[in-house]
Amino acid sequence: MISEQELREGVVENMKAMDSAGLNHGTAGNVSVRFEDGMLISPSGIPASMLTPEQVVPTQFDGSFTGDFKPSSEWRMHSGLLEKRTDVNAVVHCHSRFATTLACARKPIPFLHYMTAVTGGAEIPVAPYATFGTQDLADSILETLDGRFGCLMANHGQIAVSTSLKRALSVAEEIETQAGYYYGTLAIGGPVVLTDEDLKNVAIEFKKYGQS
Ligand SMILES: [Zn+2]
Numbered sequence: 001m002i003s004e005q006e007l008r009e010g011v012v013e014n015m016k017a018m019d020s021a022g023l024n025h026g027t028a029g030n031v032s033v034r035f036e037d038g039m040l041i042s043p044s045g046i047p048a049s050m051l052t053p054e055q056v057v058p059t060q061f062d063g064s065f066t067g068d069f070k071p072s073s074e075w076r077m078h079s080g081l082l083e084k085r086t087d088v089n090a091v092v093h094c095h096s097r098f099a100t101t102l103a104c105a106r107k108p109i110p111f112l113h114y115m116t117a118v119t120g121g122a123e124i125p126v127a128p129y130a131t132f133g134t135q136d137l138a139d140s141i142l143e144t145l146d147g148r149f150g151c152l153m154a155n156h157g158q159i160a161v162s163t164s165l166k167r168a169l170s171v172a173e174e175i176e177t178q179a180g181y182y183y184g185t186l187a188i189g190g191p192v193v194l195t196d197e198d199l200k201n202v203a204i205e206f207k208k209y210g211q212s
Contacts, residue, residue, distance in 0.1 A: 007033050007040050008053035010165040015048040017169060018094050023176055024048065028157075029094040030072035033165050034082050037061075041078055043069040073133040080138035081145070081161055088161040090168040098179035099158035102126075106154050109175075109182045112191035114202045118174045119150035119160075122199050129154035150175045 002010075014031045018024040029048070032041040038060040046055055046069075057072075059065040061079040072078070078091045102109065109116060109124035116124060127144035130136035141159055144151050150160040150171045158179075160171035185191040194202075 004035065004040070005053065007035055007165075008056040011040055011042055011056045012048075012051050012053050014092060014165050014169050015042055015051050018092070018096075018172070019048040021173065023096040023172060024094040029092075030074050030078070031093070031165065031168075032059075032072075032075075032078035032082065032091045034089040039078060039082050041071045041075055044072050045070075074137075076133065076135050076138040077141050077159065080135075080142050084142055085145075085147075085161065087163070089163050090165040091159065091161050092165075092168040092172045093153075093157060093159045094172055095157035096172070096176040096179070098183050099152055099176050100156070101183060102179050103152040103157060104155050107182070108152065109178050110191060111194045111199060112185060113178060113181055114194070114198070115174055116178050117199060117202045117206070118171060118178075120148040122194075122196065124151060124175060124178060126152040126154050127159075129156070132156065152179075 011031045011033055018029055027045050027047050030042045032039045040056050041059050043055045043057050055069050057065050057067055057069050059071040059075055061083045063075055065071050074093060081088055081091050103126060106126050108126050111122040125144050127140045130140050149162055152158050158175050160168050160175060162168040162171050
């Protein structure tokens with residue numbers, strides 16, 4: 001069982017890691033993790049460089065919170081995912097450069113590299129545009145993910161989910177890497193996209209990969 005303090009530290013670590021990896025900047029981006037029957041989420045308007053574990057906000061799925069700090073303005077998309085997706089324990093959102101570039105062009109990332117499948121499907125889709133912070137945006141993301149682990153958000157950025165904070169961060173990093181590859185291939189005539197058969201074989205190898 002991971003303690004509340006460890007989860008708070010994990011949220012801060014993820015926010016700082018996104019900053020140092022160049023996935024995020026300033027007060028953009030937010031991170032949450034499932035906690036009791038709600039979540040711990042990064043606060044509104046505090047840049048990662050100044051963030052401390054004490055500023056992470058215990059927040060219920062209806063948006064009510066405790067303590068002196070307000071939750072991220074994007075709490076609805078975090079609560080929507082954590083409430084409806086029981087397979088998900090952590091959510092990472094950022095405005096990373098290549099993912100956001102493609103999101104602004106509303107270009108889903110096709111299956112151009114085997115690691116595109118890290119989000120659980122053949123392509124990384126784009127959630128339809130809605131104003132930041134709204135329930136419409138939260139609904140758009142939940143519907144677009146449809147069981148996947150990450151997507152682009154039209155004219156906004158990207159979002160990644162997983163079973164833990166570390167895994168959600170690595171999905172966000174991989175989405176940005178894949179976005180960079182796709183952007184690059186678009187400059188040289190576009191990618192050669194892999195097939196459904198290739199996807200099946202990748203899924204088989206993913207199951208065998210790593211330490212058991
Ligand atoms: Zn955002």
